[in-house]
Amino acid sequence: MPIYQTDPWRVPFFAGVPCPDDVIIPTKDWEAWTLYPKHRWIYDKLAVALSQGLDAAPHGVIPPSFPVFSKPMMNLRSMGAGSLPIPDAETYRASLNPGHFWCTLLTGAHVSTDAAIVDGHVRWWRHATGATAPGGTFDYWHIHAEAMPDIEDWCGAWAREHLAGYTGMVNFETIGSRIIEAHLRFADQWPDLYGPGWVQALVHLYADGDWVFDDSGRRDAYSVVLFGPHGPAYRHPPAELVEQARGIDGVSSVQISFHQDRDPAQHSMPPGGFRLVVINAWMLQAGQAARERLKPAFFGLERR
Template sequence: MPICEADPWRLQYFEHTACPPDVNIPTEDADAWLWYPAHRWVYDKIAIALSQGLDAGPHGVPPPRFPVFSKPIVNLKGMGVASRVLSSAAQYEASLTPGHMWMALLEGRHVSSDAAVVAGEPHWWRHVTGEPVREGTFDHWTVHAAPDPDIEHYCGTWIARHLPAYTGIVNLESIDGRIIEVHLRMSDQWPDLYGAGWVEALVRLYHKRQWDFSDTDRRDGYSVVLFGPHGRRYRRPPAALLEEVRHMPGVSSVQVTFHEDKEPERHAMPPGGFRLAIVNAFDLDAGRAAREMLRTHFLVGAA
């Protein structure tokens, strides 16, 4: 299956879709970095900021003003690793870290957008917003059915200018309408919420270099996340429980998002919690009810 998925809990979205053996579709930034050498510069977050006229620089170059946002220049693992606000010159000097950067602190709506791009022209968009809880954790993500004309215009113009030869999915993260990160791959957490036939359209995009997706079943979806405390050893729920959750009305899919045979500290997780499961649903209340069923299992079974 050339849709190259590193997380076994997400293979469910792709394993039943035919894909030619010579077509590779990335879901991981490391694969995209290797496969698109002409475009891999987008993983340099300083370059992304400067391409929009935003203040940015590596640690060691003094910011002209504070506060600023600090993070690794390149982070192919995500999860907001080592990201923080630096409020003063003194805090900045105390936090200097090789390989890190600062940029203008943006405030406003944080949106993750997937775009299907053919030769630098976006042909399809979906926008997602998260409901944050604490320290990098989220209660849920909303996959919006509605378009976002401002983001689509701004980001579409940026794509046409900076990625004119690129064909594939681009994921862009923006705050207050300005791009903070670009990924040469899709968001693989919720492809089932994009509607029936979307994965088949994805394969055609990479195989035929064309976008053909009717998008007639477009509706709001929700990706509801379950976090547990760090420092415990969790066990996978029994198959019967997972099947019961999957068949709850309004639920689309369930992911158990950790490796049971891997030490907990070796998982890339945000400071605020250990991500245990994700429930994708077309009804938020149903997704939350499913999460509570799973929470009961994990709280009882954790070592």
């Protein structure tokens, strides 16, 4: 098992790939924080904003104009917890929180970008855009085959300046090509959609400090998400139903993405919902069909 993976629904992506015992590949931010002390500062979102010349400051400093966007300076649990737009000074005063900051409210596409980096230089890119839903949730992610030059130019230059000496994966989240978050890991939600040999290339990057991957067969793909309301303690659907969803033509994988034996409050989730399932597919319609197949079972199995 080459990957530090604490989510059992994602273990199958990486099982069976040989990896040296002394190679550690993080998939969670709290793991990367420990592994890369020199570069852990990028988890300070205020520092990342200021490094790009964006207008930003901790709560308590009055923004010169509104609207702005507010979120925690650091959130290693991710999922957008505690983030919100602030339209005016009255809302700002009512929303003040220690450890939070405000920043320029960026516009444009919200893109998640995985990048393979060798000594600060990006050697591979892959971009995904989210179809947003209420409360910080996403209906699905579109993993694009095409390049995105604006993001690659901006983030590539930023990495060369700020990540010299770092070799490994980085996930950039951008809006309008500007970095809103950076992570010393990759997005482990859809590695199966990067194509055959990608996990082997990942291991080689961390084991040998180089990136070697034949990406000529890349294609568009989709990661479709099912959210439920906060509150209930959900149960996993029957295994045979999951296999039926996985068997739909065009579906690559199905992840039941929560621990049914844990209190729902122990899961880091966005304000708009509790993530129940992730379906990775080569066609959007296939992912949506699998979601519809699973949806009644999830809500029918809520614990009351």
